[in-house]
Amino acid sequence: xGGTLIRAVDNVTLTIGDGEFVALLGAxxxxxxxxxxLLAGLDSPTSGTVVSGGKDLSRLSRxxxxxxxxGTVGMVFQSFNLIPxxxxxxxxxxxxxxxEVDRAKRLDLTNRALARVGLSxxxxxxxxxxxxxxxxxVAIARALVTEPKILLADEPTGNLDSRTGKEVMDLxxxxxxxxxMTVVLVTxxxxxxxxxxxxxxxxxxxxxxxxxxxxxxxxxxxxx
Amino acid sequence: xxLYDSVELAARNLREAMLRNSLTTLGIAVGVASLVAMLSLxxxxxxMASRHLKSSGLxxxxxxxxxxxxxxxxxxQETSGPSAADSPxxxxxxxxxxxxxxxxxxxxxxxxFITELRYDDKxxxxxxxxxxxxxGDSDSxxxxxxHFFSSDVAHEVIIQKNFAAELLGRAQPRGPxxxxxxxxxxxxxxxxxxxxxxxxxxxxxxxxSASYSVIQREVPLTIVGVTELDPDSMRGAxxxxxxxxxxxxxxxxxxxAFDNRDATHATSAEPSxxxxxxxxxxxxxxxxxxxxxxxxxxxxxxILDASKSMQRFFRILDMFLFIFGSLALTVASIGIVxxxxxxxxxxxxxxxxxxxxxxxxxxxxxxxFAEAGAMGLLGGSLGVILGxxxxxxxxxxxxxxxxxxxxPPDNFWAVTWxxxxxxxxxxxxxxxxxxxxxxxxxxxxxxxxxxRYE
Numbered sequence: 001x002g003g004t005l006i007r008a009v010d011n012v013t014l015t016i017g018d019g020e021f022v023a024l025l026g027a028x029x030x031x032x033x034x035x036x037x038l039l040a041g042l043d044s045p046t047s048g049t050v051v052s053g054g055k056d057l058s059r060l061s062r063x064x065x066x067x068x069x070x071g072t073v074g075m076v077f078q079s080f081n082l083i084p085x086x087x088x089x090x091x092x093x094x095x096x097x098x099x100e101v102d103r104a105k106r107l108d109l110t111n112r113a114l115a116r117v118g119l120s121x122x123x124x125x126x127x128x129x130x131x132x133x134x135x136x137x138v139a140i141a142r143a144l145v146t147e148p149k150i151l152l153a154d155e156p157t158g159n160l161d162s163r164t165g166k167e168v169m170d171l172x173x174x175x176x177x178x179x180x181m182t183v184v185l186v187t188x189x190x191x192x193x194x195x196x197x198x199x200x201x202x203x204x205x206x207x208x209x210x211x212x213x214x215x216x217x218x219x220x221x222x223x224x
Numbered sequence: 225x226x227l228y229d230s231v232e233l234a235a236r237n238l239r240e241a242m243l244r245n246s247l248t249t250l251g252i253a254v255g256v257a258s259l260v261a262m263l264s265l266x267x268x269x270x271x272m273a274s275r276h277l278k279s280s281g282l283x284x285x286x287x288x289x290x291x292x293x294x295x296x297x298x299x300x301q302e303t304s305g306p307s308a309a310d311s312p313x314x315x316x317x318x319x320x321x322x323x324x325x326x327x328x329x330x331x332x333x334x335x336x337f338i339t340e341l342r343y344d345d346k347x348x349x350x351x352x353x354x355x356x357x358x359x360g361d362s363d364s365x366x367x368x369x370x371h372f373f374s375s376d377v378a379h380e381v382i383i384q385k386n387f388a389a390e391l392l393g394r395a396q397p398r399g400p401x402x403x404x405x406x407x408x409x410x411x412x413x414x415x416x417x418x419x420x421x422x423x424x425x426x427x428x429x430x431x432x433s434a435s436y437s438v439i440q441r442e443v444p445l446t447i448v449g450v451t452e453l454d455p456d457s458m459r460g461a462x463x464x465x466x467x468x469x470x471x472x473x474x475x476x477x478x479x480x481a482f483d484n485r486d487a488t489h490a491t492s493a494e495p496s497x498x499x500x501x502x503x504x505x506x507x508x509x510x511x512x513x514x515x516x517x518x519x520x521x522x523x524x525x526x527i528l529d530a531s532k533s534m535q536r537f538f539r540i541l542d543m544f545l546f547i548f549g550s551l552a553l554t555v556a557s558i559g560i561v562x563x564x565x566x567x568x569x570x571x572x573x574x575x576x577x578x579x580x581x582x583x584x585x586x587x588x589x590x591x592x593f594a595e596a597g598a599m600g601l602l603g604g605s606l607g608v609i610l611g612x613x614x615x616x617x618x619x620x621x622x623x624x625x626x627x628x629x630x631x632p633p634d635n636f637w638a639v640t641w642x643x644x645x646x647x648x649x650x651x652x653x654x655x656x657x658x659x660x661x662x663x664x665x666x667x668x669x670x671x672x673x674x675x676r677y678e
Contacts, residue, residue: 042580042671063584070582081577081675085240097229098582142581 008034009045010206018149019180021173021217023187023197031206032186033154039184040073040152041065053149070099074143076172078155080135082127082142088114089123092142099146113145114138117171133164140171150182151175157192169196225587227594234594241567248556248563249603255553256607256651260643261614262549266542268615268638273534277527284362284507286514287334287525288322288500290314311521315496318520322502325516327509330358334499335473336464337480342418343391350387352419353456353464354473356503367452369409374448376471381417382449384456387465388412405452417445419468422479438479553650556603557658560596564662568592568669575666576674585667592663593656600655604648611647612639 009031016022024032037043038050041057042065050057053072060068069075082091092113096106114120117137127135136156143151153172157165173196176183187193193200198217202210238245291311312318323331335354340347357376359365365372373380383391388408425437445468456463480498504513507527514524568575575588615637623633 037672040580042675063586066579066582066584066587069580075580077580077675081573081580083574083577085236094578095581097233098225098578098584098587100226100229146582 007206009038011048012203012206012208014201014208014211016182016184019176019182020199021176021183021185021197022199022201023185023193023214024201024203025187025190025193026203027188030203032188032203034206035203036152036154036184036186039150040075041068066098070095070146072148073150073152074146074148076136076139076143076151076153076156078158080127080132080139080159082135082138084127087124087126088119088130088138091127091138092145095142095146109145109147110141113141116144117141131164132160133167136160136164136168137171140168140175144175144179144181147179148181150184152184152186154186155188156185157187157189165192172196225583225590227590230587230590230594231598233591234598237567237571237591238595238598244563244566245599248559249599249606251556251559252553252600252603252651252655253606253610255550255556256604256647257610257614258552259546259549259650260608260611260639260647261618262545263542263643263647264611264615264637264639265618266538266545267640267643268619268636269541270534270538271638272634272636273538274531277530277534284504284510285526286502286504286510286517288314288331288502288517289498289523289525290496291521291523313496314498314500314522318522319497319500321520322500322517322522325502325513327504327506327513328502329505330356330503331500332356332470332503333474333497334501335470335478335480336462337421337478339422339478340420341466342420343415348387348390350466351462351464352421352466352468352473352478354470355382355455355467356470356501358503362455364453364455365449365451367405368449369405369452370413370447370449372449373469376469377475378469379443379445379472380448380469381419381445382451382467383412383417383447384451384454384465385409388450391417405450409450412447412450415447417447417466419443419445419466421476424477424479441476443476553654557654560599560655560658561661563599564592564596564659565665567595568662568666571666572669572674575669576671576676579669579671580675588669589663589667592666593659596655596659596663597652600652600658601648603655604651607651608639608644608647615639 012031012035014035024035026032034043038045038057039052041050041052041060045058048058052068055068057065057068083094086094089110093106093110096109101109111120111123114123117140119134119137119141122130122134127138130138136159140156151172156168156172160168169192172183172185175181183197185193185197194214194216196217198214200210200212200214201208290313319331319333322328332354336351338349338351340349341352342348355373357373360372368382370382373382385403385405385408388405389395389403392408392411394408420440420442423439423441425439454463455467456465502513502517504510510526510528514526514528517524575583578588619635619637622636626633
């Protein structure tokens, strides 16, 4: 067949507790994004299990995985992944359509999510009309509109300058603290992980090379 | 995702690639239009034929013949049922039985003979027939000048307009300008016509029941009506152009063409009839009455039989028209497949995003189905209007051509409500079927791969 089997995530055993803020660190190709996709239920492991909230994701059907994705996790991406022809409001509302939430309730939840990320004034703009930081905040609003337990962020600051990157990360930390939302952050920037994550897991070639508590971020938690 | 949301998102997606989707929708419209045009031609031709059949005066009559008789309208019947020798005679007793069948308004013998009529002292030879007094409201008398018989034994006569022209010594007009009954009615209504005929007088010798004598007689008749249509047209070459009240005709015992033959084969003292006409009280009862008469052992012929072979013809014609019409629709459906497959490719990333934020395979599939269905319904509606317009234009064109060729114009086109519903339904179903493959392809996309796609 000519294909070579690549073990993107190899023999990883990992437990993340409720409300934790975990950073997955590593160079590109280390398997951190693949691990995130497994947690998101976007991908299934060839062997082993992924258990989330008591559910073994590797044994769920495609339809059940879709329900898991729309109810339990919210995702934020490096390239924002907003749908360009939809307005801010429509982008944030989209997951609620899949969840078959009533129209009136949908508007309410959408407005609340946008207020939470500080974007109440730009509901009818299209993503291209917003700055990178604003787009990422829309993406975060979309991720939290269904009030998920877990927020999965894949290099959320990768396309942002350091100032807006900090704003976005502050927002994510607020969500982690105020809503007890579990956050799994994929990043290759050590500094960001150190500032925000209470636990730092480093990967290389699909394997965990270190898993340490970050006293500095854990300590700053008390300050908030 | 709820249906309403799918439709809303689909409408939005369709608007986004406006030109491409409009062209695809136009393709469906042309396909549906060709289907509608073809089928409405079929329906129109069928209606035209029915119209002609209706005006033949056969609409609520059942023609009854004995199985012993050679002449039959309905060849199919001769191969089933009792043999000719075992079947009953069509005599007075049979007439009473037929008249007693529920739904039969009147049963009378068909009298029909060629004879001479004198008008203005000039002889004219034509076919004469009886017309039932109850047929005054028949469709075949539409547009008649004058009035119907004043009684069922009145010495009155209704003539067909072409015979009227002949009486007046007028040449038949050629070409598209058809003769109007009103042109020839005026000078003839109220005038006298002398009919010469042979009276058949049954022999007084009861031993020799079938023999008779013949005496030539003349009877004066007043022209009361000139018909616009041809009330007896179903008889083809045998059709009458002069009609007398049926009771009157019966009472004067005109000699019939088959009387000679009856003299050789009659088995009873009573006269037997070659053909009886049963007038049914309503067209809807024709089938029942026909069945009841068949059970008595006679052959029958009605509009149902006349239209049966016609319907078979039109069934086949419709099928061909449908196949040709569908070809364009098939091409259009390929257009839908193409458009949607392109859309799936273009929107790979978007599909990946939707899946990542919670869309199920079913949601994605539904979205593409909704797009296909919307194009189908839109194209279908447009196609029905287009098809109707094409039909109108071709209809007008055909009539101009017909008029030039010397034929009267007619209406070939009919867009019925069921045709509209059918066309819309077909367009919708075909577009959904066309959406099957692209939708399945979109639903199966792996979100991780799709998200990586730039």
